[in-house]
Amino acid sequence: MRKPFIAGNWKMNLTLDMAQELTDKIAAENIDFNRVGVALIPSYTNLYPVYKILKSTGTEIRLGSQNVHFEKNGAYTGEVSVEMLKSVGCTFALLGHSERRNILGETDELINKKLHSCIDQGLDAIVCVGETLNEREAHIHKEQTVSQVGKALKGIEKKFLNNIIIAYEPVWAIGTGKTAGKEDAEEIHSAVRDFIKSKYGEEAASEIKIIYGGSVKPENIKELINMENIDGALVGGASLKFESFSKIIQNCTI
Numbered sequence: 001m002r003k004p005f006i007a008g009n010w011k012m013n014l015t016l017d018m019a020q021e022l023t024d025k026i027a028a029e030n031i032d033f034n035r036v037g038v039a040l041i042p043s044y045t046n047l048y049p050v051y052k053i054l055k056s057t058g059t060e061i062r063l064g065s066q067n068v069h070f071e072k073n074g075a076y077t078g079e080v081s082v083e084m085l086k087s088v089g090c091t092f093a094l095l096g097h098s099e100r101r102n103i104l105g106e107t108d109e110l111i112n113k114k115l116h117s118c119i120d121q122g123l124d125a126i127v128c129v130g131e132t133l134n135e136r137e138a139h140i141h142k143e144q145t146v147s148q149v150g151k152a153l154k155g156i157e158k159k160f161l162n163n164i165i166i167a168y169e170p171v172w173a174i175g176t177g178k179t180a181g182k183e184d185a186e187e188i189h190s191a192v193r194d195f196i197k198s199k200y201g202e203e204a205a206s207e208i209k210i211i212y213g214g215s216v217k218p219e220n221i222k223e224l225i226n227m228e229n230i231d232g233a234l235v236g237g238a239s240l241k242f243e244s245f246s247k248i249i250q251n252c253t254i
């Protein structure tokens with residue numbers, strides 16, 4: 001049985017005050033962490049202040065970054081390393097978000113390098129994959145998504161799979177109010193799990209978490225999470241408001 005996991009990706013939103021206020025409220029929530037895992041993914045500037053609040057309250061809410069550089073250190077102006085992220089309390093990094101793939105030109109090869117860097121240096125990762133509208137309309141959404149998973153995981157050994165979560169995010173459903181229907185999402189999650197099974201075996205496939213992202217709200221989390229292969233959500237817009245994010249966590253029941 002895979003415990004559901006809800007991660008709030010704040011993207012390029014929230015100033016320091018706003019991030020602290022939202023974290024205070026979420027950290028004060030009475031969340032049953034035996035039932036659901038929760039994580040916050042603030043901007044780089046808000047990581048350490050958010051970490052301090054999480055640490056002072058003793059909550060089990062995890063902290064992740066929205067990106068990372070693949071090199072350990074050096075002349076990479078504007079970039080942040082795995083070691084830096086760990087030093088401000090991050091336990092994972094988000095890799096290959098569609099906004100980074102499509103707006104900033106991140107390639108599958110780059111995402112694979114970042115994943116290796118995270119694994120080598122002891123940082124977990126959420127690897128994002130998903131098709132564009134054109135790919136869905138061309139009926140290659142399944143192949144495209146599975147291919148992204150394969151390229152991201154190239155060279156990753158089976159023993160590290162429990163440090164990785166896959167997030168399926170159909171690009172056309174992000175921030176648009178459109179959600180992939182639960183059956184549409186399940187079709188892709190199931191295909192990704194089959195791929196993991198073919199590459200790493202049955203046990204790895206049954207253990208890896210595959211979460212869904214794309215206009216997740218308090219109203220649709222329950223039907224999504226009740227699908228066999230959907231293990232949680234990567235929430236964007238609805239994670240910026242305490243009321244909607246806490247309701248998503250509450251409604252995340254199987």
Ligand SMILES: O=C[C@H](O)COP(=O)(O)O
Pocket residue numbers: 009097169173174175176177213214215216234235236237238
């Ligand atoms: O990282 C989160 C996803 O991009 C989904 O964003 P959204 O919930 O605003 O559609």
